[in-house]
Amino acid sequence: MNSLNIELYKKLYLIRRAEEKIIECYNEDEMKTPMHMSMGEEAIAVGVCHALKKEDQVFGTYRSHAIFLAKTEDSDNFFAEMYGKATSPLKGKGGSMHLCAPNFGFMGTSAIVGSAISVAVGAAFANKRLKNGKIVAVFFGDGAVEEGAFWESLNVACLMKIPILFVCEDNGFAVHTPVHCRQGYKSITDIVFKFNCNVLKEESTDVEIIYDLSCRAIELIKSTQLPCFLHLKYYRYLEHVGINKDFDAGYRSEDEFNKWHKIDPIKLQRNKLIKEGYEEDEIRKMESRIDIQIKEAITKAKKAPFADKGELYKGLFG
Amino acid sequence: MRKISYCQALREAMFQEMERDPRVFVYGIGVPDHKGVFGSTLGLAEKFGKERCFDTPLAEDTMTGFGLGAAINGMRPIHIHIRVDFLLLAMNQLANMVSSYRYASAGKLKVPMVVRAVIGRGWGQGFQHSKSIYSVFAHIPGLKVVMPTTPGDAKGLLISAIRDDNPVIFIEHRWLYWQEDNVSAEPFTIPIGKANVLRKGKDITIVATSWMNVEAFKAAEILKRRDVSLEIIDPRTIAPLDDELMVESVNKTGYCIVADNDWLHCGFSAEVAARISEKCFGKLKYPVQRIGFAPSPCPTVRHMENEFYPNAVNIIRAVEKMLKLSPTDLSKEEFYSHEKRFKGPF
Numbered sequence: 001m002n003s004l005n006i007e008l009y010k011k012l013y014l015i016r017r018a019e020e021k022i023i024e025c026y027n028e029d030e031m032k033t034p035m036h037m038s039m040g041e042e043a044i045a046v047g048v049c050h051a052l053k054k055e056d057q058v059f060g061t062y063r064s065h066a067i068f069l070a071k072t073e074d075s076d077n078f079f080a081e082m083y084g085k086a087t088s089p090l091k092g093k094g095g096s097m098h099l100c101a102p103n104f105g106f107m108g109t110s111a112i113v114g115s116a117i118s119v120a121v122g123a124a125f126a127n128k129r130l131k132n133g134k135i136v137a138v139f140f141g142d143g144a145v146e147e148g149a150f151w152e153s154l155n156v157a158c159l160m161k162i163p164i165l166f167v168c169e170d171n172g173f174a175v176h177t178p179v180h181c182r183q184g185y186k187s188i189t190d191i192v193f194k195f196n197c198n199v200l201k202e203e204s205t206d207v208e209i210i211y212d213l214s215c216r217a218i219e220l221i222k223s224t225q226l227p228c229f230l231h232l233k234y235y236r237y238l239e240h241v242g243i244n245k246d247f248d249a250g251y252r253s254e255d256e257f258n259k260w261h262k263i264d265p266i267k268l269q270r271n272k273l274i275k276e277g278y279e280e281d282e283i284r285k286m287e288s289r290i291d292i293q294i295k296e297a298i299t300k301a302k303k304a305p306f307a308d309k310g311e312l313y314k315g316l317f318g
Numbered sequence: 319m320r321k322i323s324y325c326q327a328l329r330e331a332m333f334q335e336m337e338r339d340p341r342v343f344v345y346g347i348g349v350p351d352h353k354g355v356f357g358s359t360l361g362l363a364e365k366f367g368k369e370r371c372f373d374t375p376l377a378e379d380t381m382t383g384f385g386l387g388a389a390i391n392g393m394r395p396i397h398i399h400i401r402v403d404f405l406l407l408a409m410n411q412l413a414n415m416v417s418s419y420r421y422a423s424a425g426k427l428k429v430p431m432v433v434r435a436v437i438g439r440g441w442g443q444g445f446q447h448s449k450s451i452y453s454v455f456a457h458i459p460g461l462k463v464v465m466p467t468t469p470g471d472a473k474g475l476l477i478s479a480i481r482d483d484n485p486v487i488f489i490e491h492r493w494l495y496w497q498e499d500n501v502s503a504e505p506f507t508i509p510i511g512k513a514n515v516l517r518k519g520k521d522i523t524i525v526a527t528s529w530m531n532v533e534a535f536k537a538a539e540i541l542k543r544r545d546v547s548l549e550i551i552d553p554r555t556i557a558p559l560d561d562e563l564m565v566e567s568v569n570k571t572g573y574c575i576v577a578d579n580d581w582l583h584c585g586f587s588a589e590v591a592a593r594i595s596e597k598c599f600g601k602l603k604y605p606v607q608r609i610g611f612a613p614s615p616c617p618t619v620r621h622m623e624n625e626f627y628p629n630a631v632n633i634i635r636a637v638e639k640m641l642k643l644s645p646t647d648l649s650k651e652e653f654y655s656h657e658k659r660f661k662g663p664f
Binding site (some may be wrong): 091102110119124127130149155 | 369372375377379380381382383384386387388389390391392410411415419420421422423424425426427428459462468483484538636
């Protein structure tokens with residue numbers, strides 16, 4: 001039996017259950033933060049983050065529930081921040097869109113599409129200069145590659161030979177606008193390939209495949225001392241922002257969702273565990289431990305006080 | 319002490335800080351080239367190597383985010399722009415990322431970065447190489463904005479900016495580069511956020527920024543002959559703004575002119591006028607007067623460019639209006655002009 005696959009599954013399950021609990025509780029109106037849900041992309045978040053070391057660094061976007069939990073596994077802080085409570089290190093200043101936990105190498109996010117990419121390149125430059133061996137991975141969507149910041153950053157990283165992993169999570173939509181309305185070229189990977197850059201791509205929802213690919217990407221970065229662009233397809237299950245399905249809106253079909261849902265990353269990995277010989281009971285026990293962990297995180301977050309409003313003024317300079 | 323220019327003071331500050339702290343690096347478009355940002359970066363690449371003083375692609379926004387990323391990971395970047403106008407391309411990083419990064423990390427990530435930018439007129443620079451726009455940066459919480467006038471302040475404030483754990487926008491007027499003064503050869507700091515009385519006086523307070531301090535001195539020299547004594551306050555830092563000295567001065571004189579090196583509308587001069595009105599209301603003998611750029615883009619042709627920029631004459635005329643004096647005969651006065659210095663291209 002493969003202990004890697006169980007570790008990967010635990011992370012997938014944690015993320016999925018955490019978001020299912022958000023859906024369950026959101027209408028109570030206590031989590032007053034716009035939720036950009038990760039459902040559908042869990043295999044990417046877990047596959048890439050599991051290939052990183054604890055001290056490696058990650059930058060994300062406003063849609064970062066999955067990578068935050070994959071990198072930190074810290075459901076207590078996650079929910080404390082969703083509820084905006086004093087027990088979260090950020091004390092509610094960030095919310096769902098601005099998660100940050102530098103002690104876990106989760107270095108922050110941006111809700112301005114593409115903007116964290118440049119920051120990640122600078123962070124990776126510092127790591128190279130400081131010779132600390134840390135790898136930076138920056139996650140962004142297919143919309144971000146239309147921003148100037150992406151091309152500027154790619155150029156700088158390739159020119160300066162900066163060890164960075166660019167992770168493009170391609171769900172085919174920028175909010176509701178499909179890719180064919182936005183991109184005047186056939187293949188982003190073909191273009192990036194022309195740069196002095198490693199390029200890898202995958203359309204699988206199998207977390208093990210993405211994990212292996214990420215390990216290869218990191219090896220390539222180290223052996224070539226060049227960046228790697230990792231292009232990964234997935235399907236966004238829910239609306240751009242919010243907790244609902246939006247197949248009735250007309251811009252995408254439920255058939256497409258059903259096609260992807262058949263190869264749902266959590267289901268896929270669970271079935272793999274069964275095939276590998278794990279007992280159903282054993283898996284259920286593990287799941288129920290995570291269920292309890294999440295339930296307790298929510299209970300603690302709900303009970304916790306808000307920070308004093310004077311906190312507003314703290315932390316700007318130092 | 320020896321006399322050095324403002325430009326040499328900037329260079330010396332960076333040189334000494336790069337020697338002191340290996341985390342400091344300097345970069346920007348054209349920074350290591352043979353002209354070295356009007357001479358202010360000459361020799362740094364030769365002394366410290368291409369790793370610590372380097373040119374960049376033409377990517378102002380990304381290279382600003384790059385500085386932020388390097389800063390949160392322990393480096394101390396100095397990013398240089400030969401014109402402040404180019405910083406508008408970096409406003410996304412400055413306003414959305416740099417200014418809020420420390421706040422958004424609950425203080426866990428420090429942002430020790432300096433962004434140097436040159437403002438001011440040269441020789442027919444036109445409307446895209448002549449802006450000041452420092453109040454735009456000062457408007458955004460999380461950015462410090464420093465603009466020294468004297469060579470000593472240039473050195474001491476730049477060293478403070480480099481050692482500061484927060485992002486500092488460092489604004490330098492092109493014409494100040496040739497100003498000379500006695501400056502200590504040793505490294506020293508001048509605190510960010512402290513104003514300075516550049517000239518003691520008793521009749522009217524002039525709050526002047528950057529180059530306008532030089533113009534205010536010229537005005538003071540001429541008005542002295544008419545027994546009018548100007549007190550000149552240089553805020554030196556506009557964010558955070560220390561208004562103590564200006565308030566103290568206006569409480570003494572009862573008059574205030576803000577001589578700014580920028581547009582007036584929604585500008586730094588409006589902030590000073592508001593603070594003086596709030597804090598010196600009962601003491602004011604005349605409404606606060608403001609002097610700054612004409613409300614237009616900056617034209618290229620010389621006679622219109624001269625009309626666009628404020629100078630000592632505007633200050634003298636404002637003083638006369640406030641004190642109800644007859645106009646001073648200025649026909650034999652020589653005012654600052656860099657015609658002789660500037661023969662092009664800039």
